[in-house]
Amino acid sequence: MSSAQYMADVFRRHGVVDDARLLDALSAAERDRSGNLLDVLVRAGIDEAPLARALAHEMGMEFATALPKTDQLPVQLLREVGFDFGFARQRGVVPVRELEGGALVVAQANPLDTVALDDLRMVLAREVEPVAATPTAVADAINRAQAEINRTAELEHKGAAEAADDTRADLLESDEDAQIIRWVNSLFVEAVKERASDIHIQPDSGRVVVRYRIDGRLYPVREAPKNVLPSIVARIKIMAGLNIAEKRLPQDGRIGFKLGQKDVDIRVSTIPVGQGVGERIVMRILNKSSVMLELTDLGFAPDRLDLMHDLINRPEGIVLVTGPTGSGKTTTLYACLNKINSPDINILTAEDPIEYDIAGPGQMQVNPKIGLTFATCLRAFLRQDPDVIMVGEIRDKETAEIAVHASLTGHLVLSTIHTNDAAGAVTRLVHMGIESFNITSSLLAILAQRLVRVLCPHCKEPYTPLENDLVRLGLDRARISQRIARPASLYAKSAFGGSPAARVATAIAAGYPATLYRAKGCQHCQNTGFQGRTGIYELLLVTDAVRSLVIKHADSPTIRRCAVDEGMDTLRDDGARKVLEGLTTIEEVLAATQDEV
Numbered sequence: 174m175s176s177a178q179y180m181a182d183v184f185r186r187h188g189v190v191d192d193a194r195l196l197d198a199l200s201a202a203e204r205d206r207s208g209n210l211l212d213v214l215v216r217a218g219i220d221e222a223p224l225a226r227a228l229a230h231e232m233g234m235e236f237a238t239a240l241p242k243t244d245q246l247p248v249q250l251l252r253e254v255g256f257d258f259g260f261a262r263q264r265g266v267v268p269v270r271e272l273e274g275g276a277l278v279v280a281q282a283n284p285l286d287t288v289a290l291d292d293l294r295m296v297l298a299r300e301v302e303p304v305a306a307t308p309t310a311v312a313d314a315i316n317r318a319q320a321e322i323n324r325t326a327e328l329e330h331k332g333a334a335e336a337a338d339d340t341r342a343d344l345l346e347s348d349e350d351a352q353i354i355r356w357v358n359s360l361f362v363e364a365v366k367e368r369a370s371d372i373h374i375q376p377d378s379g380r381v382v383v384r385y386r387i388d389g390r391l392y393p394v395r396e397a398p399k400n401v402l403p404s405i406v407a408r409i410k411i412m413a414g415l416n417i418a419e420k421r422l423p424q425d426g427r428i429g430f431k432l433g434q435k436d437v438d439i440r441v442s443t444i445p446v447g448q449g450v451g452e453r454i455v456m457r458i459l460n461k462s463s464v465m466l467e468l469t470d471l472g473f474a475p476d477r478l479d480l481m482h483d484l485i486n487r488p489e490g491i492v493l494v495t496g497p498t499g500s501g502k503t504t505t506l507y508a509c510l511n512k513i514n515s516p517d518i519n520i521l522t523a524e525d526p527i528e529y530d531i532a533g534p535g536q537m538q539v540n541p542k543i544g545l546t547f548a549t550c551l552r553a554f555l556r557q558d559p560d561v562i563m564v565g566e567i568r569d570k571e572t573a574e575i576a577v578h579a580s581l582t583g584h585l586v587l588s589t590i591h592t593n594d595a596a597g598a599v600t601r602l603v604h605m606g607i608e609s610f611n612i613t614s615s616l617l618a619i620l621a622q623r624l625v626r627v628l629c630p631h632c633k634e635p636y637t638p639l640e641n642d643l644v645r646l647g648l649d650r651a652r653i654s655q656r657i658a659r660p661a662s663l664y665a666k667s668a669f670g671g672s673p674a675a676r677v678a679t680a681i682a683a684g685y686p687a688t689l690y691r692a693k694g695c696q697h698c699q700n701t702g703f704q705g706r707t708g709i710y711e712l713l714l715v716t717d718a719v720r721s722l723v724i725k726h727a728d729s730p731t732i733r734r735c736a737v738d739e740g741m742d743t744l745r746d747d748g749a750r751k752v753l754e755g756l757t758t759i760e761e762v763l764a765a766t767q768d769e770v
Contacts, residue, residue, distance in 0.1 A: 176285060177202040177210040180228070184210075187227035190219060211283055211308065221307045225282070229305030232284040237306045239696050240269050240280055243317045243363075247271045251318055254297060258319045264289040265308060267315045268297070276300040282308040313366075320359045353404045356397075357412070361439070363394070364458060365432055368705070372439075374409075374454040376402055376446065387699070388626045388706050389499070402451045406443065409454055413441040420452060421445055427526075428456075440526070459528050468508045471501075472707035474670025474742070474750060480712060481620075485509045488560075490617035491576060491586045493567070495598045501624050501708050502589045503528055506563055509587055510534060513561065522563040523550035539565065551575040555582075564588040570606045577607060580615040593767065594744065595619040595713035596733035599723055613720040621711040623744055625751065625761040629698035633690040633755070642759050643687065646749045654682045662740030663714060670742065674753035690755045707756060709747040709765065714739075 181199045184190045190198070198217055202210040211228070215221045229236040247268050261267050265282030266289050272278060279293060279301045293301050306314075360383065364372050369385035376382075381402045383395035397405070410417045413426030428439040438459040446453045468481055484492050492509075494502045507529060510520060520534035525547070527538050535557070537550045547564055548571040554562050555575075567573050567590045580586045592598045598619040602612050643649055657668045657679060668675045681687050692702025713719070713736045722732050737743065742750075748762030 175203070180210045180285060183227055183231045184214075184224060187223075187230070189223040189227050190214060194219070209283065215308055221309060225305055225307045228284045232305070234281075234284050234303055234305045237280060237304045237310070240306055240310050240314045241696065242699065243321055245270065246314065246318045246321070247277065248318055248321045250277075252322045256318075257296070258315060260292070260296075261315045262312070264292070265311050266290070266293060267311055267318060268293075268301070269304075269314055272302070276302055279303050280306040280311050280314055282306065282311040317363075320355075320362075323355060323359075353401070353408045357405060357408050360395070361430070361437070361458075362432065365435070365437060367394075367699070370458055372454075372456040372458065374402075374405060374456075376451045376453070381405065388701070388703050389624060390626075390701070392699075392701075399451075406452050406454060409441060409456075410443065413439075415441070415443065438528070466504060466508050466511070468512055471505060471508055472751065472756075473710060474665070474672045474747065476665040476667065476670040477710060477712050477742075477747075480618075480664070480714070481509070482512070484618050485513050485585070485587070487585055487617060489580055489583050489585055491580045491588070491615050492617050493598050493619045494587070494589045494622065495592045495595060495619060496589075496622045497591070499624070500622055501706075502622065503565075505620070505622065505708070506587055506589065507531070510561070510563060518560045519558055520561045520563070521554045521557055521559045522565075523547050523554070524563075524565040534563075547572040548575055551579060555579060555584075559584055561585045561587065566590065567602075567605075573602055573605050573607050577611045577615045581611075586615075592621075594729070594733065595621040595711045595741075596729040596736065599719075599732055600729045603723075603726065609724050609726065613715065613723050616715045618715060619713045621713070621744060622708045623748075623765040624706045625709055625748060625757045625765050626703035627705045627707050627756055628690055628692055628758065629695060629702055629704040631697040631704075632693040632695035632702065634693045635688050636691055637686050638689050638759065643681070646752060646759050646762060647745055648678070648681065648687070648749050648753070650682055650684070653678045657682055659740065663716065664712070664740035664742070669750045669753070670747075672750055672754060674750040677753040687753075689752060689759070691758055707751065709744050709751060709762065711742065711744045711747065713741055 177199060181195055184195060185192065194217065198210060198213045202213045211224060214224060226236050247270065250271060251268065264286060267280055268277040269280045270278040277297065277299050279290065281289070281303045284303065284305045290301055290303055360372065364385055367385055367387060369387050371386035373384040373386070373391065374381065376399055379399050381397040381399055382393060383397070384391045384393050407417045410424070410426070412428045415424045415426045423442070423444045426441045428441060430437055440457040440459065442455050443452050468478060473481060494505050496502050510522070510531060514520060514531070514533045516533070522534055522536045523539055524536060525539035527536050530536065539545055539547055539550060547566065547568065551562065551564060551572065552575060562579055562584055564572065564576060564586065565588070567576060567588050576586050576588060590598050590601060592601050599612065599616070603609060640649075657675070659668065661667070665671065669678060677687065694700035694702045698704045716739060718735050718739060719732055722735055745762065745766040748757070748766055751757045752759055752762055
């Protein structure tokens with residue numbers, strides 16, 4: 174029996190592949206010179222995890238759901254022995270951890286290949302302890318280890334060379350240009366893999382420090398000799414189409430590339446720092462494959478989601494999204510467009526900048542330097558027979574007036590505005606000079622939002638909170654009882670928007686101890702305890718009662734109290750819902766929301 178046939182027998186006994194696909198793959202594997210059935214099945218689109226688990230079970234091996242991070246790989250050892258990464262890729266093996274006593278834990282994509290382990294023992298002169306992993310995880314560990322070895326060697330060489338001779342040739346003519354190219358490219362690859370939203374590169378105390386912003390927090394990830402900073406800056410400027418000779422003024426640019434099947438855009442900003450210290454670079458990563466989410470993915474309570482679907486399907490009116498920079502407003506607007514985007518609807522957008530290209534809508538890039546402002550775009554849109562208009566931001570009276578006019582003449586307008594809460598958007602429009610009757614005639618709703626980190630599902634741990642913690646979050650028994658008893662309204666048919674949090678809240682109101690969750694940290698979340706972010710929302714509908722207050726020029730706290738009385742959930746209320754659902758922590762919600770009276 175060949176190795177491919179034996180592997181097919183293993184998969185058949187474990188029921189991980191149906192017989193028809195297994196026979197086709199077996200025929201392909203036997204025609205393939207390598208005869209690796211596992212690779213053939215993965216290329217055919219079969220989920221690799223059950224396949225790898227079946228092989229691990231067959232050989233009595235541990236299956237690793239995740240391999241160590243780059244800084245935990247035995248990179249120095251591999252570098253010293255001149256590890257053959259070509260062999261590693263061909264046989265699907267890589268050392269991932271050094272044990273006490275010198276033995277090495279080796280990740281293996283094909284546990285049936287015992288010869289590869291024997292070869293490794295001989296090459297490394299070490300005892301090896303194999304663990305099974307998916308082919309993708311093994312390949313990723315191989316790439317990370319090799320990239321780290323290359324990066325360390327290149328920067329050490331370049332730093333030493335420049336320290337010895339400060340006179341450096343132009344980067345475009347340098348033989349060492351390829352070293353910096355690889356270093357910068359690996360920076361982008363690693364950042365996308367780690368789900369970073371921003372990359373910070375800055376000089377600091379005689380060195381170059383690189384930090385990634387992941388789930389809203391900055392984490393140091395790399396250091397390099399200070400002497401290589403000019404080369405790094407120059408390389409990034411070249412990629413972004415910036416002037417590498419200009420080091421005294423801030424510059425902005427954009428980089429676009431493909432990473433596997435992903436289209437990635439990077440917004441680049443450079444500024445000079447210190448007195449001749451160098452330049453600081455911040456890059457915003459725009460991963461096109463991660464932004465086009467559905468509204469159902471954004472964290473709305475079921476009842477609020479129904480309201481959002483109703484609002485964005487209205488034929489006319491204005492829906493505003495408000496919140497600070499980085500609160501996910503653009504993602505929400507794109508999700509709204511994604512929901513209603515169809516061939517029979519003409520959608521036009523004015524953006525600054527266009528963050529993501531969308532198939533269907535016509536997108537315009539605002540450019541104030543040539544007089545192409547949001548207001549100019551809006552005027553042009555009205556002559557383009559639009560059904561839906563998205564405006565990146567309402568910043569001034571002129572833009573607001575045209576948006577109001579567009580909504581009153583039969584168009585749905587989606588836009589953002591910077592205020593602390595939903596009610597504040599109404600008074601902001603009044604302060605811009607928009608007449609109250611125009612606001613009440615055109616405005617449909619305002620959505621305020623924030624982002625909170627989501628607990629890692631692999632390591633979050635349950636605990637019983639203190640009564641004071643529940644009180645701070647508005648989850649004391651008295652308030653919960655009031656919310657549960659609240660009758661159905663325009664906002665919601667049930668407590669907590671019809672979400673599972675209502676069951677937990679009912680138990681608290683009955684006097685049972687609450688079980689919440691807190692962060693712990695594991696290898697899946699880089700020991701942060703969190704993995705990803707979700708939104709918390711405050712949706713204010715412009716009802717008759719709210720319109721009456723706007724006409725009377727009421728302040729935002731009065732409008733807010735009116736909306737709450739009618740059934741609106743505040744940002745903290747929605748955050749409390751996500752705490753009860755076990756999605757985030759009390760601390761995350763308290764940090765993201767203001768005290769509410």
